[in-house]
Amino acid sequence: MNFTLFKHELFASLKLFIIILAVLMLYIVSVIYMYNPEMTDTLKKLTETMPEMMAAFGMTSIGDTLIEFLSTYLYGFLFMILPMVFSIMLANKLIMGYIDNGSMAYLIATPNTRFKIVLTQALFLIISLFTLLAVTTLVMIVFAEVLFPNELDITALLLLNFGLFLLHFAISGFCFLMSCSTKDLRTSYAYSAGIPIAFYLIEALSNMGGSLDKLQYITIYSLFDSVQLIQQNSSCWWMLGTLFFIGLLCYSLAIRFFVKRDLHL
Amino acid sequence: MIEVNHLTKKFGDFYSIQNVHLQIPKGEVFGFLGPNGAGKSTTIRHLMGFLQPTEGSCFINGLNCREASATIQQFVGYLPGEIAFIDKMTGKQFIHFIAQLRGMNDYTHAEKLMHFFELDASRLIKKMSKGMKQKVGLVCAFMHHPEIVILDEPTSGLDPLMQTKFIEFILAEKDKGTTIFMSSHMIEEVEKTCDRVAIINAGKIVATETITDLKKRKSKKYMLEFQDEQELTRFLDEEYVLERISSTKVMITITGDLQAFLHTLSNYKIIDLDVISQSLEDIFMHYYENGGAQS
Known part of the structure; x- marks a missing residue:
């Protein structure tokens, strides 16, 4: 790992990091603020009037506890999409951005092996994502404790967010793989954004129930099941394991691709 | 190395x-x-x-x-x-x-x-x-x-x-x-x-x-402008590789001995002499002509 490069990326991606984090925090704060055991009744009515629409965004059962409430309103859409956007943008910038504009030539013309460069970028992506979700978790805990002391099941939240991290670890791994293996920035963006978004839409469709239910077997988002994680069911462990494995596989393939590929610089 | x-x-x-x-x-x-x-x-x-x-x-x-x-x-x-x-x-x-x-x-x-x-x-x-x-x-x-x-x-x-x-x-x-x-x-x-x-x-x-x-192998090109057409016609009898540009102008290609060329020129009334810098294409042409003959 090269610290000069790591430091450079840190400053270069700070703006994106702050924007994503700010939007996340805005929503976290307003959703927790909205939590009110009595108000859930109105939301229940809303769900009854248009169940498919709400189900598409994963808002099926409105739980009575704070953690269930949060998992319904944050983990269905916001926590899926925003970190995904972050992964897509950062993963493409970290490798394909340099290849596409040609400045990669300067990076690998220094006495650093390609392996070292790509490993630095991969670790940077993983660490950024981890930091993003760690700060998010912290904000959730602090804000929930301030507004509703002792209402939040912290163990369940930690497990839930750990699962969320593994899900985004896998997605970012896929984006990074595209960034390392495609021929230019446009193709890389097309695949690394298109495929995760398609998966998300499939997940949304499968949530609407009925015969579309079977679709859940072809989307990666099914491996993150907030209900199972909150209840700490035994099946949540193999799901987490699978997500970790997918992520690890994508990152290893990405590194291998980058080390072996032809670079026209 | x-x-x-x-x-x-x-x-x-x-x-x-x-x-x-x-x-x-x-x-x-x-x-x-x-x-x-x-x-x-x-x-x-x-x-x-x-x-x-x-x-x-x-x-x-x-x-x-x-x-x-x-x-x-x-x-x-x-x-x-x-x-x-x-x-x-x-x-x-x-x-x-x-x-x-x-x-x-x-x-x-x-x-x-x-x-x-x-x-x-x-x-x-x-x-x-x-x-x-x-x-x-x-x-x-x-x-x-x-x-x-x-x-x-x-x-x-x-x-x-x-x-x-x-x-x-x-x-x-x-x-x-x-x-x-x-x-x-x-x-x-x-x-x-x-x-x-x-x-x-x-x-x-x-x-x-x-x-x-x-x-040594490189040939040079010169653009010559003669005082009148007669001078040019007279010059055409000399044995040089040339290309006529206009009634008084010729482009001439010299390989090797420059001295002899200059000597010849002194016999004519010339109002302008330009050196045409050689492009890469000319060099290639040279190698194609020679290389083609060798192989």
Whole structure:
């Protein structure tokens, strides 16, 4: 790992990091603020009037506890999409951005092996994502404790967010793989954004129930099941394991691709 | 010492370079001439370890360019053919960034180079002209005292004054014993700096020879304007390869003895004499004519 490069990326991606984090925090704060055991009744009515629409965004059962409430309103859409956007943008910038504009030539013309460069970028992506979700978790805990002391099941939240991290670890791994293996920035963006978004839409469709239910077997988002994680069911462990494995596989393939590929610089 | 052994690179069905074979001893300044798309950059990318050869291999100081590229980069300086940087940085920030990636923390030589090339590096790279960007690249290529330098079209974007300064700089590096491999499509700059030159076209080496031989073989063109048509008609009886441009103008190609030509000219009334600088195409034509006959 090269610290000069790591430091450079840190400053270069700070703006994106702050924007994503700010939007996340805005929503976290307003959703927790909205939590009110009595108000859930109105939301229940809303769900009854248009169940498919709400189900598409994963808002099926409105739980009575704070953690269930949060998992319904944050983990269905916001926590899926925003970190995904972050992964897509950062993963493409970290490798394909340099290849596409040609400045990669300067990076690998220094006495650093390609392996070292790509490993630095991969670790940077993983660490950024981890930091993003760690700060998010912290904000959730602090804000929930301030507004509703002792209402939040912290163990369940930690497990839930750990699962969320593994899900985004896998997605970012896929984006990074595209960034390392495609021929230019446009193709890389097309695949690394298109495929995760398609998966998300499939997940949304499968949530609407009925015969579309079977679709859940072809989307990666099914491996993150907030209900199972909150209840700490035994099946949540193999799901987490699978997500970790997918992520690890994508990152290893990405590194291998980058080390072996032809670079026209 | 740079060795390129029967290097071939295929993209699909297209041969980008075919059986390129070069040997450049230590301390030599070697020119790599060819038109755009001839395979100069592809060859250079193999030397940098960016591309995997389809066939053949290349070595720098006995190290395989593909396998030991990181070790090789310690003593090699490189100027890419495409001018591209991280736009959001200033020139100085970029130079320091690359220096740090090299593990350097002494910027005195980099400062000296910036001063020599009259580069104001405090500006954002995005706002720099092509020539200024090229200078940033040159500083990055030379700041770590490399013993071998690979330059892909180093003078593109530089104004004539800077080109002269660059030639002066290359000659000073040559005196220090630096091995320099540079590609170009300008015969003049190669003539002024290089010891030897290889000419490449359509992926194949057409010729490798010393500059002295190249100059000897090189023919020169002159544009002559006669006082009137009669003078010109009289001149047509002389045995020269020429092309008539207008009623009083001819373009004449001279290979070899210039003295005899000048002597002949003194017998005619000439109002203008112009030297036409030779383009790369003319050199190629020369090699095609001769090379075609040999093979």
